[in-house]
Amino acid sequence: MCMYLQSYRSRPVGVHGDGSGAGAAPPLAVPHAGALRLPTAPSLDSEKDGTRITVQSVTNKMYLSAAGGGGSKVVANGSKQRNSETFRVQLDGSVKANGEPGGSWSNSDPAVFIIYINESKRMDGDFQLCSFYGANQTVKMLQDHWNSFITEDDFRFISSNGLNAVRIPVAWWITRDSGPPSCHPPNYPGYQAVLDRAFAWADKYNLHVIVDLHAAPGSQNGFAHRGSRDGTVAWGDATSIAMTVQVIEALADRYASWKDLLAIELLNEPLAPKVTLDTLKKYYTAGYTAVKEKVQRSDVYVIMSNRLNTQDPTELVEFTSTFDNCVIDVHYYNLYNLNFPSVKENIDFVKTNRSSQLNSLMRANGARVFVGEWTTEWGVQGANEEDRTSFADVQMDVYGQASFGWAFWSYKNNNTNWSMKDMIEKGKIYTQMVPKNLNMIENMRKIFRVTNESKYQKKKIH
Structure with missing residues (x-):
């Protein structure tokens, strides 16, 4: 080249x-x-x-x-x-x-x-994997990973620990996995079947599924796990939008009949100002229409993610209020541009600023609000286990106010602070069984109340 x-x-x-x-x-x-x-x-x-x-x-x-x-x-x-x-x-x-x-x-x-x-942000997504190993070897590696990293036991664990939904990130090429393996355009046979299997496991363990389009054609924010090959943000023209709508339509059509389908997220973390608000609204309107044409159910939601780096976190409030069963997704990390050095600063920021931000998004007759990503990783040096648990507690308390609940990023990770499974097993996050039914929103509210009661009881016992 x-x-x-x-x-x-x-x-x-x-x-x-x-x-x-x-x-x-x-x-x-x-x-x-x-x-x-x-x-x-x-x-x-x-x-x-x-x-x-x-x-x-x-x-x-x-x-x-x-x-x-x-x-x-x-x-x-x-x-x-x-x-x-x-x-x-x-x-x-x-x-x-x-x-x-x-x-x-x-x-x-x-x-x-x-x-x-010499990149400051490490590029280690599927594009990079395929470019290095070639299509055939990459597909084999991905299939080995898909079959071992998340198994049925994980869905059993999630359900038995009081959680009632999984948010599953997928890339735009998931709907095009027929034919021989290919890097450009990406084609990894077996990818769609992995999501099919996840739906079956979710159904078995009475969990709801949120399908999150995490990577769009051209990449909506330039990060490797959003489908970028070199940090470029190339999503947003007529061609990439049309391709993305086709993906959403295919996903909606395929999973419309699954009772555990809770929501489809149209796009994860589009980056401002590269993705303009007008462009995003145009796509969200088309994506919403595509979902509703395929999913004729009142219990399935369409999630619209806020832009990263936006100067106005409420910029989607009025827009989303015009759609039925619509949800605004916000991601809250005390990292990156918000890296507080002390435990107290982190906890106080969640109690005051995050709580205020959530309240500004929730309007009467407006879209529901979903804290779609949060974690217990932070920039505090020398924090002990009790500090970490307190940080998790305050986030669960505050984000539990969100009208569509929250999702932790992520379920499983080599770093404990990014792994909810590890946090639960090590007693840093306390969960409890809650009634499971199709009334997802009520369950999301109940889990926070039960969790808070349970954690204090456990602390007294120990």
């Missing part, structure tokens, strides 16, 4: 064939990685494309550097990985190889470079 380089500061650079950087000469050949080329168009838009990379000589250990910050030439004399030594790459879909006929490269050649992926 051809990879067009630009400096991290978004200024085009020239690359000399011998690596000296003297002018815009023929492409610099990089074995096993493609060809680095001078852009023939204006500077690339750094917000739209390009994984960050650094390129280091195998022999002299120096990095390619954009002289003067970019705009002129590249020199192989950088001693550190700084902005001037960081580039973005853009794939043009073609294949190009530069080399001498009959010749070969060796590690003694100073023109042989190592390319390092």
Whole structure:
């Protein structure tokens, strides 16, 4: 593939064939990685494309550097990985190889470079897996994972511990798993069957299912687990919206008859301002219509996620109030932009700010409100187990006020603070059986009351 380089500061650079950087000469050949080329168009838009990379000589250990910050030439004399030594790459879909006929490269050649992926946000989604291992091996790995990571025992555990619903994230390619394995476009045979199996287990253990479209075509926020290949947000044009509506329609049609279907979430965490509010409303209207045309039931909801980084958390309140059985999804983390250093600050913020935010979203005759993601991970250093339990308690108390309840992210994780299963088993989150029936909202309210009573009783016993 051809990879067009630009400096991290978004200024085009020239690359000399011998690596000296003297002018815009023929492409610099990089074995096993493609060809680095001078852009023939204006500077690339750094917000739209390009994984960050650094390129280091195998022999002299120096990095390619954009002289003067970019705009002129590249020199192989950088001693550190700084902005001037960081580039973005853009794939043009073609294949190009530069080399001498009959010749070969060796590690003694100073023109042989190592390319390092240098992304601040780790890209480790299905796209990256498939690009590395190839389609056939990726499908085998995914199928092994699907068959072992979440099993029927997990659904039994969820039900027996007083929880009454599962929110299952899926990618847009779930509805296109026929035919041979493929990376581009993604096609992983067996994917749809995994969700079918989850519905069957949920039915067996009297659990409700929320199907969450977590990754849309082009990616709605640029994160790897939202279907991005390189951090790009490319969702929102007419084509990607139409494709997404088709996915929602197919999911609604397939699971409409399952009594455990509680809701379909049209899109997870679209990113502002890249995804505009007008674009999102247009899609939500089309997606809602697609669900309601396929699901002729009054007990199934349509969930519309708030945008990440929005300046107005209430921006969907009036819009969603025009739809029946509609839910606004908000995600509350005391992380990232809200990283409080003390236990008290974290707990006080949930008690005051989060509670106030929820109240501002819940209106008479308006959409229900769902805290679709929260966790017990935080930025407090040296916190003990009692602190962690208190943090979980206050979140359950406050988020229990939400009219559609909450969902913990996630059920199972290697990090205990992100794993509800571990939190329950270690006594950091207390749950209790509640009556199970189709009145989901009443059950969601009851679980919080029962949980709070139970936790204090347990503390007295111990």
